[in-house]
Amino acid sequence: MSDTPRFPDDSATSEETQELSSADRTVDLRMVDSDRTVDLRFSDSARRSGRRQPRIGVGWTHGGRSLDTALRQLSGGKVLHASPAGPAMRARRIRRHALLVNTFVPVLPPVTRVLLAVLTVGWVVSLVLFWRWWLEPPHRTDWMRLLINSSLLLYMSAYPILPILRFNKLRTVNPRVPIPELRVAFCVTKAPSEPWDTARRTLEAMLDQDFPYSYDVWICDEDPSEETLAWCRAHGVRVSTRRGQPEYQRDTWPRRKKCKEGNLAYFYDHYGYRDYDVVSQLDCDHIPSPTYLAEMVRPFADDSIGYVAAPSVCDTNADS
Incomplete structure (x- = not known):
């Protein structure tokens, strides 16, 4: 109602x-x-x-x-x-755009950060000394050759700037930040071409999460089999299917049939946006570790964070 x-x-x-x-x-x-x-x-x-x-x-x-x-x-x-x-x-809640100071902490240990700072200073000093030497008058024999050679040297000497800056700013979510109590859905998408055994192993890992609050496990399947439905009923897994929904069976984008985008569109339109604050979604063969969901939800303790992306390392290619 x-x-x-x-x-x-x-x-x-x-x-x-x-x-x-x-x-x-x-x-x-x-x-x-x-x-x-x-x-x-x-x-x-x-x-x-x-x-x-x-x-x-x-x-x-x-x-x-x-x-x-x-x-x-x-x-x-x-x-x-x-x-x-x-x-x-009711006044609308204004989302902050500044991160809380305790949301992220450095990835590298203190000793490594000090060593990296020393190496960074050494690289900057070497760069300044090199260009000071290179632009001395004895090296300016021909302006055209100087310009060409200087361009190549500038590219080579400036190439490490981006990695050095990134290494010095490496941050990760503070493990001491408490996991917020939110309405959480943990869903996996399954295409018709993907075998049920692969999805089942992923669902088993999704159900076995070290998470302090209750959460719902979903499978977004375009045409679930009776075996899939029976297993999901027995294990408390919710099923989102667009079977019999012609508006979600289009030949072109969006809501295209026989693809995961259409499965997810149906899930979000009917359940995701309405019933949940956070949705963590996986591919069919991305078997999560026991702490996966907790680490995905933890950053949302900071109101300025609205999206979290995990590294694309799944169970099938973890050893490669």
């Missing part, structure tokens, strides 16, 4: 239409949502003037609940209060 109110139209039944009360000459605007209704009564003078101004004290309760409570429940907490001036909406 949806929490979105349905407003009556001209063809609605008498129970869902606007009603005039001859006793107090007020107008009921009834928002119907199955067995839940909220009546907003407007004074006769406000109705004649065309202003939608509720008359305080009339029609502001429903089933023992105040109008504010009912509106909060119907709007999912988005409407906090209704007044003659209009509804008061």
